[in-house]
Amino acid sequence: MTDVPARPLDRAGRLLPGLALATGIAVVATVIGRFLPVVGAPVSGVVLGAVLGTVRRPGAVVRPGITTASKTVLQCAVVLLGAQLSLLQVARVGVASLPVMLGTLVVCFLAAWGIGRALGVVGNLRTLIGVGTGICGASAIAAVTPVIGALSVEVAYAVSTIFLFNVAAVVVFPVVGHALGMSQHAFGLFAGTAVNDTSSVVAAASTYGPGAADFAVVVKLVRTLMIIPVVVALAWLVGRRTEAAPTPDGAARPAWSLRRVFRLVPWFLVGFVLVAAVNSTGVIPGPAHPVIAAVAAFLITVALSAIGLSTDVAGFRRAGFRPLLLGGSLWIVVSLSSLGLQALTGST
Template sequence: MDAAMTTSATPPSGPTIARRVLAVLPGLGLALAIAACATGIGRILPVLGSAVPGVLLGVLVRLIFRPGRPATPGIELASHPVLQLSIVLLGTQLSVGEVARVGLTSLPVMLGTLALCLTAAWLFGRLLGVVGDLRTLIGVGTGVCGGSAIAAVSPVVGALSADIAYAISTIFLFNIAAVVTFPAIGHLLGMSQQAFGLFAGTAVNDTSSVVAAAAAYGPEAAHHAVVVKLVRSLMIIPICLGLAALVRRRQAAAEVAAGQAAGEARRTRSPRVLRLVPWFLVGFVLMAIANSVGLIPTALQQPLGSLALFMITVALSAIGLTTDIAALRRAGGRPLLLGALLWVTVTLSSLALQLLVG
């Protein structure tokens, strides 16, 4: 009896907060160090940015020495919660006013280009045999906003680190191609500053590459391109909601096929709307609203944007540390070809839609 009372009075064992912090330090510290190096590379080469060096350096570190089990908790923290928090902070860079200033003439080009890109991703992906999450990531990354879109969609669909790394690398390759070729295309077609800004904002993926391409054309083009790019980023929200609903539907079908109880199947088949909305997207919208009504001081917007980009780099560095190199080799060149076809599709559709809408 006394032994039983002594046992019940003993506080439950388990890791304390301090132990949990110590557990994540090795992996998180490694991801932070890689992200710091990648950020330095991005400052030296702005066109390159920091996301791609983060992934590549993470993969390189993994090749040189495989991080052991002590690093796993910190790497998992960096590749998931840190990534989701970065998406919330990205909302501080948008406002309702910026959306309104883009104008009705810009929206048809943005929405039309996005619709054509996603349709082409589904069609070309099936033809090339690139299916599943990798096709989704390349399509969304090309159609919306590159690495940021891939970062937002990855936790929604539960993408593998190898798919994320391949998609990021593919998007980066065609960002560089756009920076090199788009100004020449604009001059060849005699595009105005505003027209080229719309072209760059809808057909280039990463923000740094949008700025690089548009700034080479002129300051007015650069300003308009950045606004278009920010508005284009809003498409992350409906895309993530749609993908979340699709994932839930597939999970429900799999559970029913596995013979689960009818009550549970009914519960999964009709989920509440709020359960379909990832919490970080709710945070993203709330931050955008807060920025719109002036709750976020202007002086804080640039630091918050820089912090969001650094957190994305930390997360992508962690993803690089967990990337399965063998899986990348097995993927072959078909995903890269898919990226090329989508890049051409987005480029031509942006130009064609501008011509149609005047």
């Protein structure tokens, strides 16, 4: 009698304890996020996970499930994020909004490279803070993490940094908007391009007015599309570095080809695009969108809870204040560039 049918059950049994632990933390984090929407469930999850992981390091029993939650569950969440987007939404934002969105993205990445080097923040942590600030916070960090192979402590630090300046934006941005006499449309574009997490975008824009909130959410969702070219570019860079590294036996690596480029595209990014394309056709009914969005948000919380569990908290102390200073600098740069590009394009 063969034991092949039992293997999937054995694997599920090994993964279940860690998945259950991460899910339990995510449930608590989701409740906290409901009462403190500015903080949000993902940040609560990574903090709770880090605290529990510090009190008691995860043992061998839960470690396989935690690893699966921090990788596979994270990738599945990114696929579901595609259901929040539609090609029609991109068109509705208007050509006038695109220069501001693309401009702030380019400025953010250049600043992340330059300021990061000046501060001595290099490697994956600089990349995570850059994409988190430039695109869409935890969602962008979630998409990039498996591509570049970031460590859990780097992910936790980046998420926490983005969260801190999201909270600052919720308080500061409405004051700035009123001081500058910005219209509802202009402030919605400002919040949508310079605030990262969706809940923080809604919080800042709703304070300014319902018109600002509606437009800011659409701009924020369109910004999420930038995940696609950024992840592909990072996958290509990682592949090039791997190619440049010497092989153990000294043999030459195969030359680049179109097939190799396509193979670098992560499966979950393909899923993200396919789900967005399906959503554009109207096949997914309207009432299903909030449900899918909630599931995606919960899966991200599960994944970040697992990342928190496996985080080396001592790594925060080793990282020092420089990554936080990088996050603050990028927040200011993106905010000023958004205002400046609106003035140049006449969006104000």
